[in-house]
Amino acid sequence: MNASAPVNEATRARVLAVARELRFAPNGSARALSRRRTGALGVVLPDLYGEFFSELLRGLDQEAQRADHSLLVSSSHHDARGVGFAVRAMRGRVDGLVVMAPEVDPAGLVDVLPGGVPTVLLNAAGVQAEIHTISVDNAGGALAMTRHLLALGHRRIGFIAGAASNADAREREHGFGAALSEADLPHDQTLVVRGDFTEASGWRGAKTFVALADPPTVLFAANDAMAVGALSALRDSQLDVPREMAVVGFDDIPVAAFLNPPLTSVHVGIAELGAHAAALLLRDLAERPPPGTPPRHELLPTQLAIRGSCGSPGGTLIPSLTHRTARHGHPSTSTT
Amino acid sequence: MNASAPVNEATRARVLAVARELRFAPNGSARALSRRRTGALGVVLPDLYGEFFSELLRGLDQEAQRADHSLLVSSSHHDARGVGFAVRAMRGRVDGLVVMAPEVDPAGLVDVLPGGVPTVLLNAAGVQAEIHTISVDNAGGALAMTRHLLALGHRRIGFIAGAASNADAREREHGFGAALSEADLPHDQTLVVRGDFTEASGWRGAKTFVALADPPTVLFAANDAMAVGALSALRDSQLDVPREMAVVGFDDIPVAAFLNPPLTSVHVGIAELGAHAAALLLRDLAERPPPGTPPRHELLPTQLAIRGSCGSPGGTLIPSLTHRTARHGHPSTSTT
DNA sequence: TTGTAAGCGTTATCAG
């Protein structure tokens, strides 16, 4: 049935007929045990909420499927212990591992990973160990976006940060700060409020900024979910976006281009990130690189997706930047 | 190590110490083979795009995790063959199966499912076989929403349908039609355009309606993703929502409450649907119901989540209905 | 080309 050896055609037909009759399907565990190959990739995530993880999974699944692999998913792992537990539970059940744990110290993370299984760490830059890493250029993206806002004339930028415990959030915040320094602008702490990457926290963050005596002219949310919340809050406060207060986000989740107004964001190829991670694993699996082969450490570049939600504070929009929309006349393809 | 038998404390400690030293982790496949229990639930989905599936997975994972199970996910299965393949590949790798295949004829679906594994079919109402089913009340939800729109005074309702091949889409369309019949309104075919549950198709659908000589006063999209696209299109057409054209959706994905304007939608407990399916499976697994026990066939009720995007065509909003918002003063909890 | 036996890493059973 596996076509692993030459067989008489008649015999094969007979076997196949009986197999069908018995509704036979091979037992995956037995198969995996014997051939030392499971046909599955393990995915360990901190969470499963929102379009970011949805897209990541989609990319992973897409690539895994090309190699007839499925995904063993385990989420809600916020500390090293939890990740270690999840990863151990996957031992012998997966051929490779994709781990994303932005709240866990990378050093401690490496300790809990089992050897012998090809592993890719997502967004765990700075890991020394012999493990593949693929990371989004968080700092670079935030830097570029902030520069863009400054170029538009914004001087008071309200930053809605993510949780301090989240490495991605910290890097984005650093990128933002770097751009301010670059422009010799002060790091005004009243212009940073901390959220937690949820829409609700973005909503609260925006409300905080609106209540300020001298409110910012633009809000930079450290992810799109919070930007969505911010847009909603500004609408509730009857403020026009971008005229009275602009909003930009980070991630460029699929819905961003369809928001009202369309959300300017730092485009991250989320699905590509997942697809790339899976491809890396599958390549290792297929080619069995000799021991000592150095791991890959890749940095996924970001791009600015300029849409309608950012404006210049004086109301003077710069068409070439703010209206750089659809490649094919359609919002869904409007990232640049 | 499994605490499956009384052991001398000293021996246990010694074993555990060596295990830790060797970084021992049991092989999942071997374990599964021997104890005839894998600790995983299989999830077969048509797709992985968008917040609907994200939420569904979240609910499934949440419940599975409570019982120390993980999720083996396989998506992109649109026909019976594909589903059959995916399901067979999971044989011996999962303890239970959750299958959602709205594009597959339920009868043909049952044929490809392997016996011996507890299975829950999602949104495959009308299956005769001895298999659990949990279905969203698609027709009921669409009926209720349409009635609501009629009560607001709308008489020309543009329906952005889903793919004709999708059972959920068809049921929602039927519910819409039933409400029209009920009100003795004609089924005007120019007031139905067909999309495919993506934002882009909703955008196109709305554009089609806007171009009509006698455009509808409200658009009812068969899912929220298309409603998001419609809102975007109306904005592009400089039409005020809901004053010039209202929009409502179906599913009530998490982002709906944060849209601009907040989207009125048929609330579906998506995560609950997933959690419920997982719970059903895990219960069967724990209690091993005797053969002959009838399967459960459950219908998940929907509720209207009335927000700002639906209005009365004359501009006379009915506060009690249109402003039934946040329970706790916050959009994220504003479903009713 | 076909049949047979060993082994994959664990758990379960059953004498000591």
Added chain:
DNA sequence: CTGATAACGCTTACAA
């Protein structure tokens, strides 16, 4: 309480 032994269902190597 401990150690040995037979499954678990498949693949693979080797003998017929």
